[in-house]
Amino acid sequence: MADKKIAIIGGGNLGSAIAEGLLKSGFSKPGSITVTKRNTATLAALRDKGVHIESDNAKAISEADVVVVALKPYNVKEVLSELRASFDAKKQILISVVTGVLLDDLEKITLPGLPIFRAMPNTAIAIQESITCICGRNMTDEQTSFVKEMFDQLGVTVSIDEKLMDAATVLGACGIAYALRFIRANIQGGIEIGFDAATANLIAAQTVKGAAELLIKGNRHPEAEIDKVTTPKGCTIAGLNEMEHQGFSSSLIKGITASYDKIVKG
Numbered sequence: 001m002a003d004k005k006i007a008i009i010g011g012g013n014l015g016s017a018i019a020e021g022l023l024k025s026g027f028s029k030p031g032s033i034t035v036t037k038r039n040t041a042t043l044a045a046l047r048d049k050g051v052h053i054e055s056d057n058a059k060a061i062s063e064a065d066v067v068v069v070a071l072k073p074y075n076v077k078e079v080l081s082e083l084r085a086s087f088d089a090k091k092q093i094l095i096s097v098v099t100g101v102l103l104d105d106l107e108k109i110t111l112p113g114l115p116i117f118r119a120m121p122n123t124a125i126a127i128q129e130s131i132t133c134i135c136g137r138n139m140t141d142e143q144t145s146f147v148k149e150m151f152d153q154l155g156v157t158v159s160i161d162e163k164l165m166d167a168a169t170v171l172g173a174c175g176i177a178y179a180l181r182f183i184r185a186n187i188q189g190g191i192e193i194g195f196d197a198a199t200a201n202l203i204a205a206q207t208v209k210g211a212a213e214l215l216i217k218g219n220r221h222p223e224a225e226i227d228k229v230t231t232p233k234g235c236t237i238a239g240l241n242e243m244e245h246q247g248f249s250s251s252l253i254k255g256i257t258a259s260y261d262k263i264v265k266g
Ligand SMILES: NC(=O)C1=CN([C@@H]2O[C@H](COP(=O)(O)OP(=O)(O)OC[C@H]3O[C@@H](n4cnc5c(N)ncnc54)[C@H](O)[C@@H]3O)[C@@H](O)[C@H]2O)C=CC1
Pocket: 009, 010, 011, 012, 013, 014, 015, 036, 037, 038, 039, 057, 070, 071, 072, 073, 075, 079, 097, 098, 099, 120, 121, 122, 123, 173
């Protein structure tokens, strides 16, 4: 299974990160991956690792068992509809990581009956720490297992209904940026109370990692863990309440719904 030939169409941020993750996990051999881009100069690091780098999408697709589309939403239709003849509905799987392009649209611009998955990972896929939400159509159970196994190498995979794919994009993919901005604000605060930037960065990032692991490994609710930190009349509750007075949770919720509206309403 792991030796399937994988063509990644669109070697940008996410396409390259997927290739890096597949290599690091050992799921794919370098020679089993092809990454395409119009200007291939920026893919030299992958080429140096033995990945095929290609500007000819038709060639990459026709030689692949699995085609991962990582193009921008606005050029998917134009690029894929010209490549229709390169697909084989009997032999191939198409996986799209493109935001907002429906399974229905993908089938219309490729081939009727082509097994198609939508996957929504995030950029932590490059270090095998993504959360990836998947859904699909026209697929066999074996193909679903393959796609799940592939993304399981790259983090944690959840199967969802397609109607939740936009919500998955916001919480999982945009969520990386929200979390990093939270860490950056902690660093700025940490410098103001005495740390140098590098030490503040390490403390803030490791603290967020520890907090996340308490939930993931301990299967706990955040508030139960917060209760353990908030000493009565202590400094944590004083800081937390001031953050809430300033609209901390509210600003995050509003940001999440603004991102969602941008996908849904444009
Ligand atoms: N960046 C992220 O965190 C996430 C992005 N996505 C989705 O993944 C998709 C890709 O996003 P990014 O990697 O951030 O964008 P990107 O702009 O970095 O990558 C797209 C790549 O496609 C290439 N490209 C354009 N036309 C091409 C063609 N005809 N043939 C081959 N390659 C071509 C571009 O040169 C570019 O490198 C988008 O649809 C985005 O919505 C999904 C989850 C997370």
